[in-house]
Amino acid sequence: MDQVKLTIDGKTVEVPAGTTVYKAAKVLDIDIPVLCYMDLKDLNIENKPGGCRICSVEIEGRRNLAPSCSTNVADGMVVRTNSIRVINARRTVMELILSDHPKDCLICAKSGNCDLQDMAIKLGIRNIPGQEYAEMSTYRLDTSPSIIRDMDKCIMCRRCETMCNDFQTVGALNAVNRGFEAVVAPAFEMNLEYSPCTYCGQCVAVCPTGALTEVDHTPSVIQALSDPTKTVVVQTAPAVRAALGEEFGLEPGTRVTGKMVTALKNLGFDYVFDTDFAADLTIMEEGTELLDRLTKHLNGDKDVKLPILTSCCPGWVNFFEYHFPEMKDIPSTARSPQQMFGSIAKSYFAEKIGVDRKEMVVVSVMPCLAKKYECQREEFMVDGNPDVDYSITTRELAHLIKQANMNLTDMDDSAFDAPLGESTGAAVIFGATGGVIEAATRTAYELHTGKELESVDFKQLRGMEGIRSATVDFDGLDIRIGIAHGLGNARKLLEEIKAGTSEYHAIEIMACPGGCIGGGGQPLHHGDSSILKARTRAIYEEDASKTLRKSHENPYIIKLYEEFLDKPMSEKAHQLLHTHYFERKKRVFEV
Amino acid sequence: MSSVKIELRPDQIEKIHSFCDEFNNEPGELINVLHRSQGEFGYLPAEVQEVIAEKMKMPVAKVYGVVTFYSFFTMIPKGEFPISICTGTACYVRGAENVLAEFKKQLDIQVGETSPDGKFSLSCLRCVGACGLAPVVQVGDKTYGRVAPDDVKGIIEEYKS
Numbered sequence A: 001m002d003q004v005k006l007t008i009d010g011k012t013v014e015v016p017a018g019t020t021v022y023k024a025a026k027v028l029d030i031d032i033p034v035l036c037y038m039d040l041k042d043l044n045i046e047n048k049p050g051g052c053r054i055c056s057v058e059i060e061g062r063r064n065l066a067p068s069c070s071t072n073v074a075d076g077m078v079v080r081t082n083s084i085r086v087i088n089a090r091r092t093v094m095e096l097i098l099s100d101h102p103k104d105c106l107i108c109a110k111s112g113n114c115d116l117q118d119m120a121i122k123l124g125i126r127n128i129p130g131q132e133y134a135e136m137s138t139y140r141l142d143t144s145p146s147i148i149r150d151m152d153k154c155i156m157c158r159r160c161e162t163m164c165n166d167f168q169t170v171g172a173l174n175a176v177n178r179g180f181e182a183v184v185a186p187a188f189e190m191n192l193e194y195s196p197c198t199y200c201g202q203c204v205a206v207c208p209t210g211a212l213t214e215v216d217h218t219p220s221v222i223q224a225l226s227d228p229t230k231t232v233v234v235q236t237a238p239a240v241r242a243a244l245g246e247e248f249g250l251e252p253g254t255r256v257t258g259k260m261v262t263a264l265k266n267l268g269f270d271y272v273f274d275t276d277f278a279a280d281l282t283i284m285e286e287g288t289e290l291l292d293r294l295t296k297h298l299n300g301d302k303d304v305k306l307p308i309l310t311s312c313c314p315g316w317v318n319f320f321e322y323h324f325p326e327m328k329d330i331p332s333t334a335r336s337p338q339q340m341f342g343s344i345a346k347s348y349f350a351e352k353i354g355v356d357r358k359e360m361v362v363v364s365v366m367p368c369l370a371k372k373y374e375c376q377r378e379e380f381m382v383d384g385n386p387d388v389d390y391s392i393t394t395r396e397l398a399h400l401i402k403q404a405n406m407n408l409t410d411m412d413d414s415a416f417d418a419p420l421g422e423s424t425g426a427a428v429i430f431g432a433t434g435g436v437i438e439a440a441t442r443t444a445y446e447l448h449t450g451k452e453l454e455s456v457d458f459k460q461l462r463g464m465e466g467i468r469s470a471t472v473d474f475d476g477l478d479i480r481i482g483i484a485h486g487l488g489n490a491r492k493l494l495e496e497i498k499a500g501t502s503e504y505h506a507i508e509i510m511a512c513p514g515g516c517i518g519g520g521g522q523p524l525h526h527g528d529s530s531i532l533k534a535r536t537r538a539i540y541e542e543d544a545s546k547t548l549r550k551s552h553e554n555p556y557i558i559k560l561y562e563e564f565l566d567k568p569m570s571e572k573a574h575q576l577l578h579t580h581y582f583e584r585k586k587r588v589f590e591v
Numbered sequence B: 001m002s003s004v005k006i007e008l009r010p011d012q013i014e015k016i017h018s019f020c021d022e023f024n025n026e027p028g029e030l031i032n033v034l035h036r037s038q039g040e041f042g043y044l045p046a047e048v049q050e051v052i053a054e055k056m057k058m059p060v061a062k063v064y065g066v067v068t069f070y071s072f073f074t075m076i077p078k079g080e081f082p083i084s085i086c087t088g089t090a091c092y093v094r095g096a097e098n099v100l101a102e103f104k105k106q107l108d109i110q111v112g113e114t115s116p117d118g119k120f121s122l123s124c125l126r127c128v129g130a131c132g133l134a135p136v137v138q139v140g141d142k143t144y145g146r147v148a149p150d151d152v153k154g155i156i157e158e159y160k161s
Helices: A021-027 A084-099 A115-122 A159-167 A202-206 A218-225 A244-248 A257-267 A275-298 A314-323 A337-353 A370-374 A394-403 A425-431 A435-449 A487-499 A530-544 A555-565 A571-577 B010-022 B027-041 B046-055 B060-069 B089-093 B096-107 B149-160
Strands: A003-008 A011-016 A038-040 A045-047 A056-059 A078-080 A147-149 A174-176 A183-185 A212-214 A231-236 A271-274 A360-366 A390-393 A467-474 A477-485 A506-510 B081-086 B120-125 B137-139 B142-144
Touching (some): A003 A021, A011 A021, A045 A159, A056 A084, A159 A174, A159 A487, A202 A212, A218 A390, A218 A394, A231 A275, A231 A337, A257 A394, A271 A275, A275 A337, A275 A435, A314 A370, A314 A487, A337 A370, A337 A555, A337 A571, A360 A394, A390 A394, A425 A435, A425 A530, A435 A477, A435 A506, A467 A487, A555 A571, B010 B027, B010 B046, B046 B060, B081 B096, B089 B096, B096 B120, B137 B149
Parallel strands (some): A003 A078, A231 A360, A477 A506
Antiparallel strands (some): A003 A011, A174 A183, A467 A477, B137 B142
16 A cells, blocks of 8 residues: 655654544554544444534645545645644634533533533633524433433434444434434434334444433332342343453443442342342353254254354344344343343242232342343233332443442452352353353353363464354364354345355354443443453453352252253243243334 | 325326336436325325335335435325415525414414414425515415514404305
């Protein structure tokens, strides 16, 4: 590629032609302020609509300032990123953006974690000239089971649109109307609930303001904790422990499992359990289902369809229910770990401690926004009583801990309670892309071959590539495995299945980049994808540190089957641990 | 939000598909497809946008985004007798604004709206090239010149029977 030489702030730099001025400046360690721009390098996602103009720079010979995020370099270009003209323009742009932005920062869900607020601080904005004449947007609040849209706070950066359309291929959000009326909205400005939205929460994860936020379940959790008649049980998903520390200033990738358990006990939960226990249970059910379908298929049963797809991820479930309803009998019928946990907690465990399920409140801590919707699904209720009452995100848990005036970093380590707190390394890796299928492989291999694995590490299944494939030798039988994270990647594998060209026996799909560690409920990464890698590393470290690393060796799982469920895929297991899927798509005239 | 709910007939869906095929279902040709569809239906109800999105394999939110961006596209059906008031410079200085206000008052609708009985819709246009007749009003294909607010009631009456 041709190299181009240019000068930025008096320093010379040489970059390939086609590079943007913004990126060329980065090479010189000049960090031009950006607002709408977002670059998720490892995911090949770049949002550069050139809309906000905060990144404007002065280019010699050009009359107007140029947006550096979407202006390509040219040979001999002379750029100034910090001239008085640039600084003044940047301030004016910021004042204009703020002129119609609500000023309720003190009570905004994003306060302290808001890119717009940070920029106002950076530029030292102290007053907004002409504010008294500014018209304020009064767009209606749209509250779905998982996500709240407050378009009055939208600055039209279009990051959410990029994630929803380009990365996830969900197509729920688009810029609509024009000028002052412009907002990002679903088609016909219908509520998110009726749109193709999967509640994956990737729009929330990248929103620079409080325009897109999660539905806050913490008030309900506090109420349950303060009710002496309720037995409050909490479960924590594997990805939470790999990210929670970031909210307390710890380096990304710091594991805080033991500290988190102490914090939850101090908050007053009666039982602190682990979703990982249910992840081991998922492997027993899903792994058995995989082997069952595989055996029947290999024996020539034409009614049995392969590949089998994982079903742990509620964003992914919502995706195929809406976009690929004709394939809804292909995914495993196993419920997600969150729901398996709730189901067992309110049956097996409630019986054990002699508590009526109506007096038990199950709270889940998840890296995920779709889990909020999942726990409200009717099929996961018994006589109107949900198996999981409230689902809070990693961010919400951090808020709870801070509210209680606790500092996570000072906490001692505690262990999860028994019996639903015991788990294996196989369960922990559910939090990273490829982890579920690796865990399933560990168990399915041993159950199928009757032999013990020499090494439980299937490194060929790990990584950050959007679509990966590997063949695992099951003692002479080659099992072909596919993995996708991000719904756009999942769509590619689904199209293959639809076309009859898929060569896989089993496929793992996670809706979010990197799997659950990159979930919509995790601490905000602000576009830094190295954080996702650090969390992944933490997950595999936790796995390696465990004595038991295969789900079928979890003693409490073995006991659960002996005492209660009989065996995987038994009638009782079907009733409590499996589910079915529905077509979600509605025509416009039905909405 | 769409105010009218319709269910398209199979032949109408077929027609929309043919517009999409005409432009090879190219996403970049969306505006042309919308143009043709509005020509056919007179407006672009949600159901038409949905069929286009499905055929051209793009999110319906994107189609809606384009429809709401361009003022040419409308999701509200035009009335049986579409009324257009010229607000070009010549008509404007000769009192088009007062004429428009009278139409709004008489019909009790705003610009871009259609009367509840579906008879009249109101829109503004810029110059029909008959500045000598300013202010000019068009009802369907018929043109009225030198319209005064007092004439408005009579013009509407002509189409009421």
